[in-house]
Amino acid sequence: MSSQNSYRLLKEHKSFSGKTFFAEHDSVSTGTKMRFSGFIPEKAKPPKNAIVWLSGLTCTEENFITKAGSQNLLKDTDTMILCPDTSPRGSEYPGEHESYDFGSGASFYVNARTEGYKDSYQMYDYISKDIVQILKNEFRVQNISISGHSMGGHGALILGLREPQIFKSVSAFSPIVHPTQCPWGKKAFKGYLGDESSLWKEYDTCELLKNGRTRKDKILIDQGLSDEFLENQLLTHHLETVASETGQKLDLRYQKGYDHSYYFISSFLADHIPFLIKGMNH
């Protein structure tokens, strides 16, 4: 157990007989304090499984655990959920706090290479190392899966494709599937990774699949058809094509009338949680 990764409990709320909690710890990967929230069902002592939830642009560790209704869906399982913050906090890099789609609250879950950001925006490592270590060593879980929304859906997919030995199952809501080809992704990757496009492809779901980083198991994705970002940012149809070409098994469900909000996530989370748990118990 790494003492640096020991977490400090900030708040705890009894929920559905289990515990909703907020915590912080000193991250090795980011070199900063990082916060996360989570829920542990009553009978999970310790939890057998964990779902890591990655949130989208502008979110913190709080959005999902407050809005998605996950506690009700997990209450009778032995699976916990852990929701990390979406970026390091407390720094003052150039442009870090000026826009909603770059810098604080917008890490895109990459390991940054650019001046300033490289010092703490190591979010790929933060999720795949620090958070995984906490789940295994502190919460003593056996299996881990990953899911997320929008930028966090992108994070769940790239981490799931690159780290299949860590993440036993993967799903996403409204993910950014081809960030090297959309305005959000281009801005973020240029800002965090610089101009070298080979680096960008390591953090792009469609490009990872094209380069053979497929998973053996099926990925579940829900996407609202009234999502205002579908055509210009999410580019979901690119993934449809690439998955078909590369043989990646995909359950991509277009949901009529649903938008990009947490009202959409909460509506279909009841399908994702059993899907993720089934993959962990496989």
Add this chain to the structure above:
Amino acid sequence: MSSQNSYRLLKEHKSFSGKTFFAEHDSVSTGTKMRFSGFIPEKAKPPKNAIVWLSGLTCTEENFITKAGSQNLLKDTDTMILCPDTSPRGSEYPGEHESYDFGSGASFYVNARTEGYKDSYQMYDYISKDIVQILKNEFRVQNISISGHSMGGHGALILGLREPQIFKSVSAFSPIVHPTQCPWGKKAFKGYLGDESSLWKEYDTCELLKNGRTRKDKILIDQGLSDEFLENQLLTHHLETVASETGQKLDLRYQKGYDHSYYFISSFLADHIPFLIKGMNH
């Protein structure tokens, strides 16, 4: 149908096949624009029943509909929910925006008599007249029930006790049951009603019961035992005594380990919704 009470849809999000919405209207009772949120299940065309949810101190029309998970519980029913804001907005009365427990976000659901506040803080009438009229005329519901949390639990109880012909069933989470005897209530009632204590009693659950304003049906209340406000503000044990003395049927459930938060509300809402619906279908 009063044209003044017609509402304007501000936002709509498909949720659990139904609709989560935000709206505003020009209130006759407050003389101001007022906002509310709500959820209408897919099969409720029109909804047969409506639950009015009153929120607590500092809340707006948004807290409950975002955090409580009601959509999941209502999705297969013919019952809608409507969540009004907790006070008029946009005015600048003395002291209106200086504290969390008085003025904006803290109406206590009374009809104010004091200078300034009397012009728009007519929240008892707003709920029992404007909101009821909208539900009947615009949403075309047949039956209405009422519930709420903390200050809103107080609102639900006083409206339920005084207007049994309107509200067919009543429940509450963590309600302020004896506001004439607690710091929150004394501050609010003095500020909105002035010094005359006979007026105060018209907005106090324990005092209404003592004065014979009991309901024939049972009231359901959930109260967390780790609620930081239990001893000094909520005074739940006063209601236990008064209900017993007056014969008011009460299912008062003390929940071990639960606090005053929405994590508590969401944990037990699954019991309140069927209870309220049963009372409306009776």
